[in-house]
Amino acid sequence: MIDSSTDRSQPLVEQVPVLVVGAGLAGLSTAMFLGMHGITSLVVERHATTATHPKARGQMPTVMEAFRVAGIDDAVRRAGYDTSLPMEIVIGPSLLGTPYKTLVESFDFDLTSISPTGMGMASQEAVEPILADRAGAWGARVQFRTELDGFTVDDEGVTAELIDLQTGGRRTVRADYLVGADGWRTTTRGAVGIGAHGHGALSHWVNTIFRADLGAPMEGREFALVYLQNPELQGGTGVFGGTDEPGRYVLSFAFDPEQGEQFSDFTEADCIEQIRIGIGDLDLEVELLDRAETEFAHRLADSYVAGRVVLAGDAAHVMPPTGGQGGNTAVLDGFDLGWKLAMIIKGEAGPGLLASYDVERRAFGEWIAEYQYQNLLQRMTPGGAEKDGGEAGRDPLDLMFxxxxxxxxxxxxxxxxxxxxxxxxxxxxxxxxxxxxxxxxxxxxxxxxxxxxxxxxxxxxxxxxxxxxxxxxxxxxxxxxxxxxxxxxxxxxxxxxxxxxxxxxxxxxxxxxxxxxxxxxxxxxxxxxxxxxxxxxxxxxxxxx
CATH class of the missing domain: 3.40.30.120 (Glutaredoxin)
Structure with a gap:
């Protein structure tokens, strides 16, 4: 059940088995799989809705298998691009330019000897509402415009203070466990004293969303993703991609704060100029819809578990987006956490089972984050298209299965x-x-x-x-x-x-x-x-x- 209202008549201290902080892919997957195993949860999210801006896209077959268990695989597949049509991922100077390297020509892989399902190509914006609906059908309550304002942990559970961001009203929730799925800006991780390591902040980006008539360049393509390596582009690198809406696209370009550059420096005219360079058409008619600042980082939690508090998704493992595995890893965090927390809460497993979530998912998170980092060096570093090796060169089937x-x-x-x-x-x-x-x-x-x-x-x-x-x-x-x-x-x-x-x-x-x-x-x-x-x-x- 999705609850956007502010009329919430609650007991003085509300009791829930699991409090999930964050309604992104990790949080909603956790709630959905908990519900599938018979455990209800409360999901709180400070934003007004699920994701509305282009973010992660694509579901690995292992994720689609998890969605198949939950009965949402067909809905996710319908929400995404048609994988039988051409979908290119390349490294090149621009959308119109000759690619330096073709990474993928199609996602129509024949995996029938390895998996009963194939790839999905839905966006995060499309998948999150599907997860929320199924989680709600299994008893989860998803409350938007609600923020976690601190919590305490004891041997028996977690006491959390929540704020309704519309009314300013406060309430207390008592949960057996708290799942911190509050993204790369997580406050949960620091609140329980879990540190982080990794390559740290890697680069800063201006993300633009725009409309343009790219009929000819996009003709015959269901989807295109171009990692841009072009000395004419701000920062020398960027990325272009499509969205769920025809004629609406995204393009990102880099800037360097250490060189005195700031996000606020880039005007609408500057952004349109960068878009034209990235497309390869300096006369292109462009309507700039939005722009935002983001950071690419490689930041990994030292532990995923601290007593009754558990981390999932970007709260546990921030990685560059190059390779598309951040969202997939978040969903699989929830898939693993769902059955383990459910069995513990129902008394079918000992509390020690939760330690295996830390061991298993943290090891995988470290590996996949390094894979994404190596992809970043190859795909979005000037001259990187000529580089191979490392985890980025591993057989894709091994990555999947x-x-x-x-x-x-x-x-x-x-x-x-x-x-x-x-x-x-x-x-x-x-x-x-x-x-x-x-x-x-x-x-x-x-x-x-x-x-x-x-x-x-x-x-x-x-x-x-x-x-x-x-x-x-x-x-x-x-x-x-x-x-x-x-x-x-x-x-x-x-x-x-x-x-x-x-x-x-x-x-x-x-x-x-x-x-x-x-x-x-x-x-x-x-x-x-x-x-x-x-x-x-x-x-x-x-x-x-």
């Missing part, structure tokens, strides 16, 4: 190399890795193993004896375990791939987390004691019981 959580809430195998990112072509669904996509059939309809995950822990096995073993463990520990027997009449394995792809043989089983990562596996026969031990270890449960 190769991340691991082996040092978190899993039972790693003794010979595991503890690599953070693995090669997709050699992956084998080992603990800490992505549970692989295998096409199965149910009632004559094609279904992916990935479609079996998302709502609870899942045991995949070929031997029906695992049903009884899982039932015993579930009753003993109070943890729901969904058993899916592959190869029987209900779930057919037409290509006989499951046992080999999951490394469990005919007798063993794979325990898969709600986020689709393998937590544990065995080639041995159904063993309630071994399964119970694995579940306890993964969920930080007491060994008593």
């Amino acid at each position: 190769g991340s691991r959580v082996v040092d978190g809430a899993v039972c790693p195998e003794p010979d595991d190399d503890h690599e953070l990112v693995e090669h997709v072509v050699t992956a084998d669904s080992r603990p800490g890795s992505r549970a692989q996509h295998v096409w199965l059939q149910r009632d004559g309809e094609q279904i992916s193993t990935r479609d079996l995950f998302g709502r609870s822990f899942v045991i995949l096995a070929a031997d029906p004896a695992w049903r009884q073993a899982a039932g015993q463990v579930s009753d003993q520990l109070g943890v729901p375990l969904d058993v899916q027997v592959v190869g029987g009449d209900d779930l057919v394995d037409p290509a006989a791939q499951f046992a080999a792809r999951y490394g469990v043989g005919e007798d063993g089983a794979s325990l898969v987390r709600p986020d689709g990562f393998v937590a544990w596996r065995t080639e041995g026969a159904a063993d309630p004691a071994a399964l119970a031990d694995a579940v306890r270890r993964v969920l930080s449960l007491s060994t008593v019981g």
Whole structure:
């Protein structure tokens, strides 16, 4: 439920399981996935609405799989560009100029051997309302024009003071947990004493939004993104891109405060001149709609968890936008945090499970932020188009599907190399890795193993004896375990791939987390004691019981 009104009759101290600060991609994803797992939340946002300015665009297949679990993947896909049409990302001197390097020609990738879903190309402005609506349908309350004005933390929860920015009214909220998803200007991180590290502030930009008739240059393109390297452009570099509205575009150019340059120095005429240089047409008719200042930075929280306070999205990991992974990482923060907080609050996991969110997401955040930083050096640094190497040169399939959580809430195998990112072509669904996509059939309809995950822990096995073993463990520990027997009449394995792809043989089983990562596996026969031990270890449960 989205609440923009100011008439909020609340108890003196309102009680909520989770208070989420910030209604961006991270905050709304967290609220949505919490709701999917049965936990309501209150989301507060100081702005009047969800995002209205062009920001992040594009959803990796892993994000679309998460949205598929929540039932919003089709809505997100419809809200974005048609990936079957040409969509170029290039490095060049201007939109009309000859590219120095073509990075992407199309997003119409055939990933059917790796994932049941493809890319999405929706904007942040389009996705946030979809997330808010689904979160609201699952019990979340999203309140705009509401600001966090301090909080205290104790062993049992968080007491927060909120201000209604329209009326000035104040109220107190008591929550079991507070999720700081308040963006790159986060106050939550500093309030709990979490420091930050990284490359720091990298560059300063003037972002312009404008209208122009670019019919000829854009003809035949569903979308274009041009990283500009041009000595005639202010700062020598910039970026051009489209928006959801035909004829409306964005162009950013750099300025350097250390050289005495300030955002306020750039007049409307200056901005239009830069737009014309970036397009490559000095006579182009341009209507400047808006301009704003922003900073590119690489700033990473030293920890994502401090007691009952958790960081997500840009509050945890500020990274340059080059590569489009900031928004994707924010959504996946919420996907991971949703099931972990829900299980803790419901008593199905120990509080220690939250530490795995810090270990897993912080390691990935560090890696992906460095990837984006290397992309910045290549794409938006004069002469960078000739540079290769580093994380920016990694196989895109590994970026999409190769991340691991082996040092978190899993039972790693003794010979595991503890690599953070693995090669997709050699992956084998080992603990800490992505549970692989295998096409199965149910009632004559094609279904992916990935479609079996998302709502609870899942045991995949070929031997029906695992049903009884899982039932015993579930009753003993109070943890729901969904058993899916592959190869029987209900779930057919037409290509006989499951046992080999999951490394469990005919007798063993794979325990898969709600986020689709393998937590544990065995080639041995159904063993309630071994399964119970694995579940306890993964969920930080007491060994008593």
